[in-house]
Amino acid sequence: MKLTDQTRESTGFVYRGLSPSRLEGFTDAVFAFAITLLVVSLEVPKTYAELKSMMAGFIGFAFCFAMLVLLWFMHQKFFRRYGLHDTITMVLNSALLFILLFYVYPLKFVFTLTAAIFFGPGVLGDLSDVEGPIMPADAGSEMMTIYGLGFAAVFFLFFMLYRHAWALRDVLHLTPVERWLTREELWATGTMATIGLLSVLIAWLPFPAASAWAGFFYFLIGPAMFVIKYVSRSRLVKKFPERELPAA
Template identity: 45%
Template sequence: MIRSRLMAVQQTRSHGFRPRGREVSRLEGLSDAVFGFAITLLVVSLEVPRTATQLFEVMRGFGSFAACFALLFLVWWNQYRFFRRYGLNDGVTMVLNAALLFVIVFFVYPLKFVFTIVLGMFTGSAPWQAVSAGGDPVLTHDQWPMLMVVFSGGYVAVFLIFALLHLHAYRMRESLELDPLEQFDTLTTVRESMVNVGIGVFSILLAVFGGGMGPFLGGIVYWLVGPAMWLNGTLAGRARKRLQASLAGG
């Protein structure tokens, strides 16, 4: 019985899920506008360069813009997938989505600033030695820990909101008619989001309590994201296959 039902819905699945949000809601339309505005804020200058010097100055920020754009696109994709999978537009979803959009807009400039500093470090100049056009240091040793706290705070907030969104969807699993595999995938996404939250919190702790090398180590921590996602995905994939086999055998 269960096997026949699984086979019946498999044709309507998208990446293991039956899409429940087929139409773009007003909530998603607002979200897309906010993401577009956030990307606009990343642009170094809204005016077309008039000289080669201005053009080269704009191109100097290409690396940080590309990194920030990739992260914003990743956040947008996760939000898009959530609405396609669950199609929720209730009050809790609207509040959490509004919080996500607030975080995105508020942390655009800190995000770009951090990536500008990081890419500047790879060019061989320490960020606290750089001087802005106004003569002030771009970043001092005393400001570095707080910069990492701000950056990691935004990182934690984004993934915590995604975890809460998917927990909300899981809580509504009966009304959404989530099958066992969809429930498993929902909880897997919650766990993945919480792993990212843990990495961000670890970065904050290192930046605040790690001494002179704390902010640097707080940045290095983010290299754990790749291995952590791979390990989580591998373990979840194996568990999902066992669940799928169990359901098919039933």
């Protein structure tokens, strides 16, 4: 078969899962349902006040939507690259979807509160029916623990998926370049999971605003991913100057 741009990444990684499977179809449905759970209200607003209240949650929803799209893209890339549908893959994928559906509510809560800090309390919408504070002053560490454990669990399961693909590297006939890129993903997903766990530890340190610092810790994700990708790709070019593309 002659390879085209649709059957291979620009990196040279051959797609082994070009035809979407029932597993991927089910996963797409779960991602769609998770996005539905993020919607402020499933009912059409009947008054302008209800419309304003619903639109107030747009900023938090936008951040959550972007996060879910990122996770969906990572999932799609894995299954396109390796095309695995064995029992271990199905178990890991099912666990990922289970965590995702649980994680969506802490995700929305944290991003909505974060948006309120930067853009004002108006993004929280109508709180007239809420009794007491939105979150107790001493609950920050617990909130960041729930969020951090969910974050770490999601990326740990991605790490395990790539670890499984690495274990099957000979069965999948991965080329040297593909093996290198698989290790790169192991480093990336493992680092993401580690950041989530470290943020949980920071949230419980005995100093003021520990939960806030736990949140700021996630800003390390960008630099960490840049370093991993930059170092990996630089070494890849040196080791494979001609980018040994997989043969057709």
